[in-house]
Amino acid sequence: MKQSAVVSKITQPYAEALLEMAQKYDIVETVNNDITLILNCLQNSTKLQQFLANPLVKKSSKKNFFEKTLAKEIHPYTFKFLLLVIDRGRISCLEIIAQKYQSLILKLTKTELAEVVTAVPLSSEQEAALNNIIKELTNANEVKLVFKIDQNLIGGFIINIGSKVVDASLLGQLLRIGNYLGLETV
Template sequence: MKKGISAGEIVEPYAKALMSIAREQDLVDRMGEDVGMLREALQSSQELQQFLDNPIVKAESKKSVLRQIAGDSVHSYTLNFLMLLVDRGRILFLDDICQNYQAQLRQLKNIVLAEVTSAGELSDGQKDAIRDKVKAFTGASDVELEIEIDPDLIGGIVIRVGSQVLDASLRGQLRRLSLSLS
């Protein structure tokens, strides 16, 4: 990689190019599913990420593995895009490109991402209640939840939507109480 070039300067143009192709071909949702599946594969397998990031591994080997992973489950345009990333030496940015594509898709469809940190597992009813609150708060047409479990919260939840944070955790309440007492 050239000096002075940040990952953002690489990630965003590729994600925009993928979105442009998806819009031209009326495949925005389909490619959204594809990049979601690819992100899950990368996040669930550290070995896969290391394999794709390794500069010593030949491009043909990377392409072969990607073809096996993708199989018939991804659209041919998505597969061609993956091959292009390998050819251009940009496959190590795959997760970031997919994440950027998903952000563009959410913006296009007026969907917000709510990052929820909870002390324990949330029921479907609780997830629906969070979605409703975030919809009312943001005016979005839909809400995607990204849920993380953090037992250190003791109880309650923390919701992040963009730069806004709603801390309804017991830890947060204790912190606020301690600040007000001091």
């Protein structure tokens, strides 16, 4: 079994339990905001990730850290969940648990996450049109677009929705033409 499959088996129940608790107490949006805050903290601090993943750091130290930094910033149930994750020795998986929770929220709200890579920023009209097209294609209630700029595309765009990729970039077209002609690409 691959490492990622093992981690997924470990983290999925935590994310599901957190969502179940949030639904039970009708605080799904609040907990989602808390999880977003926690995820941002983790993604912006490698020192925090190392601290949480370090097995030599006592659980009480990790609890104290969260008590001092997040206890007043997040909902008490989210805080209790963090303490539970620490007690169970899974705090090193917190980032993955948070990501899985957000994925569950997207499924719950029938929201599709789409990454759009363009050579230049899109206008608000183009963003709205793209949003509507993706909404129709995916039958989603909502679409959350994440934009990235890659000037190497020259023009056009690439859309990533889950495992599906739509490459309508000039670079992609040139590469396909090159492959068709049997040219080596750089």
